[in-house]
Amino acid sequence: MILKKKIPVIDQVNRLGFWGGKFGGNFVPETLKKPIEDLEIQFNKLKKDKNFIKERNKYFHEWIGVPTRFIKLENLTKHIGGAEIWSKVVSDANGGAHKIYNATVHCLLAKRSGKKVIIGDTGAGYAGKMLSMAAKKFGLKCKIFMGAKDIERQQPNVRAMKKNGADVIPVYSGSQTLVDAVSECMRYWVAHCDTTAMCVGSTVGPAIFVRICGWSTSQISRELKIQLISEFGTIPKKLKLYNCVGGGSSSFGFWNEFMDYDKKQVEFIGVEAGGPAKSKKHAAPLTYGSKIGILHGAAQYVNQNSDGQIEETESISAGLDYPGISPLHCFLKDTKRARYTAASDEEALKAYQLVTKYENLRPSLEPSHAFSVAIKESKKFSKETIVVINSCGDAYKDKKILEKKLGKKYVKSN
Amino acid sequence: MLNPIKLAFNEAKKNKRPALLTYTVAGDSSKKQSLEILESISEYVDLLEIGVPHNTPVADGGQIQTSAYRAIKNGIKMNDIFKIVKDFKKNKNSKPVILMGYYNMIYQYGENNFLKDCKKTGVNGLIIVDLPWPENKVFSKKCKKSSIDFIQLISPTTSKKRLKSIIKDSHNMIYYISMLSTTGGKLKVSPREILNNYNKIKKIDPKKNCVVGFGITEKTISKFKNTDGLVVGSQICKEITRSLNNRQNPVINVSKMVYKLRKKIS
Numbered sequence: 001m002i003l004k005k006k007i008p009v010i011d012q013v014n015r016l017g018f019w020g021g022k023f024g025g026n027f028v029p030e031t032l033k034k035p036i037e038d039l040e041i042q043f044n045k046l047k048k049d050k051n052f053i054k055e056r057n058k059y060f061h062e063w064i065g066v067p068t069r070f071i072k073l074e075n076l077t078k079h080i081g082g083a084e085i086w087s088k089v090v091s092d093a094n095g096g097a098h099k100i101y102n103a104t105v106h107c108l109l110a111k112r113s114g115k116k117v118i119i120g121d122t123g124a125g126y127a128g129k130m131l132s133m134a135a136k137k138f139g140l141k142c143k144i145f146m147g148a149k150d151i152e153r154q155q156p157n158v159r160a161m162k163k164n165g166a167d168v169i170p171v172y173s174g175s176q177t178l179v180d181a182v183s184e185c186m187r188y189w190v191a192h193c194d195t196t197a198m199c200v201g202s203t204v205g206p207a208i209f210v211r212i213c214g215w216s217t218s219q220i221s222r223e224l225k226i227q228l229i230s231e232f233g234t235i236p237k238k239l240k241l242y243n244c245v246g247g248g249s250s251s252f253g254f255w256n257e258f259m260d261y262d263k264k265q266v267e268f269i270g271v272e273a274g275g276p277a278k279s280k281k282h283a284a285p286l287t288y289g290s291k292i293g294i295l296h297g298a299a300q301y302v303n304q305n306s307d308g309q310i311e312e313t314e315s316i317s318a319g320l321d322y323p324g325i326s327p328l329h330c331f332l333k334d335t336k337r338a339r340y341t342a343a344s345d346e347e348a349l350k351a352y353q354l355v356t357k358y359e360n361l362r363p364s365l366e367p368s369h370a371f372s373v374a375i376k377e378s379k380k381f382s383k384e385t386i387v388v389i390n391s392c393g394d395a396y397k398d399k400k401i402l403e404k405k406l407g408k409k410y411v412k413s414n
Numbered sequence: 415m416l417n418p419i420k421l422a423f424n425e426a427k428k429n430k431r432p433a434l435l436t437y438t439v440a441g442d443s444s445k446k447q448s449l450e451i452l453e454s455i456s457e458y459v460d461l462l463e464i465g466v467p468h469n470t471p472v473a474d475g476g477q478i479q480t481s482a483y484r485a486i487k488n489g490i491k492m493n494d495i496f497k498i499v500k501d502f503k504k505n506k507n508s509k510p511v512i513l514m515g516y517y518n519m520i521y522q523y524g525e526n527n528f529l530k531d532c533k534k535t536g537v538n539g540l541i542i543v544d545l546p547w548p549e550n551k552v553f554s555k556k557c558k559k560s561s562i563d564f565i566q567l568i569s570p571t572t573s574k575k576r577l578k579s580i581i582k583d584s585h586n587m588i589y590y591i592s593m594l595s596t597t598g599g600k601l602k603v604s605p606r607e608i609l610n611n612y613n614k615i616k617k618i619d620p621k622k623n624c625v626v627g628f629g630i631t632e633k634t635i636s637k638f639k640n641t642d643g644l645v646v647g648s649q650i651c652k653e654i655t656r657s658l659n660n661r662q663n664p665v666i667n668v669s670k671m672v673y674k675l676r677k678k679i680s
Binding site for chain 2: 173
């Protein structure tokens, strides 16, 4: 399996939509073949269209508010005493997380194809919140599918979606989390694909959705590259990019522009959700060697039993609570371009406490996983090493969980 | 030897009626009971679709999901499903069996291994919901080699060009999805429109047996008498759920329902 240079990773698919000949693809009901093909034709054309890129950039700048900050975490660096620790504060983006890029692009595509309704799935509620924002901005009706368990634990985002005029549809099947929300959303699309556009909330699903999402979030690394050069004059000799990985949209976007660099110079570290330390359940298929299977239309490493039933996951962060992983990350793992590891619930909480103690930054539980590993490893790195962590979400949505786990006082003081 | 699926259609044609196909989920509500249901309805049915339950189905509506979750909760495994088929096929009045499910279950079992066990236990055909054409080209050829019918699906969104290619690569039977819906949806297009699309498929190759599924119930079935075959699934799954909730015997109730369905098209 070979990762090619000078060709965007999202375009390194074969005729049937597979990366490396085996990840991704289109395992979908016949009914969805046509709408998927239509979307492929539209996207392949528009991503080369200067006017479309201009339009996208306009909304990215004026509405999303790019570029997001790139800041040095001085106190944390001093406290850890190893590598220089920096953060790309993607949670600065309008709405508070990276999900806004993909949502905006999908709405632009839906608008151009004349669709009046857009549907989407959500786990932590960010993908849903952003889609509801973008839908409102572009005058589309919006329906968001969300697991009943996630609705319960991510109330602030649910309220935001409703405020934006979206229908939030609770999903009660299976584990009542993201995996079931995606299934239900796809089922709804099967029944309404003639009038409705679908936005998959991460770099998962049938190949075209993986590609669109990866293309959209790559905005993050485009900015970071410029910011690194303006800060250091060049791309640092030892650069380590840490990012949490659930479906894999923020991490892919955080890394994409650095793909062609030697990994000795720019290393990618993906941090999956290891779940509670005492539990056997996790959401870390790459770290714990899950087998390849088919989930939501794509071949990928996925938590499953020997029969092929998808297994329930467990994680404190709803946004990482997904049994599968983007085909892009399966590809980056097998070509050894990226390294993957996991952090437990407890480790993520500890990292959250440490970051908020030393810095004026409040990463949500998802990036707290990445912070945990980055902090641990930074101790061992030289002072010349530049560590950058993508703080891709804000902890506002996690208030309830943080209060429960760390106490009200702690959360208030931050 | 003639293909059992083809024979079943011929038999129904002789009697000037469409073939009746049922869909029940293997292991719903238990291994034993799902076998009993198959045995009790076999008399009235021409072909039996047996669902392989999967816990992330992307095309099934509520009724079939409920059945599938019930079966999984009761511990059904792939081996049990083959055992059910094998036991059913021991009966004198058994009918051709089509396994219907999602590709991951086959992928994990191994394609070759799966086909070997299909053959061993008497499975006659396969419907893989999420393995469309052309992704299914290699596997459907493998099926043909094992004398197992790979059943291609066609939907209202299938383009003309695709339609021709799919029919060309199909075996004895084609499944037409009547409308844009998951299983168990209410019929939201007119029977006339459905039959119109059905006729377009038949025109391309009249020899292929084309069945219509999705939205076929006791209420609607008699409107589709001029087809090769009709599939009823969600209504049966719903009846199992209803029976269980009312503490009645699903075997008897489903059997009664299928008898009525058959009457309506005879």
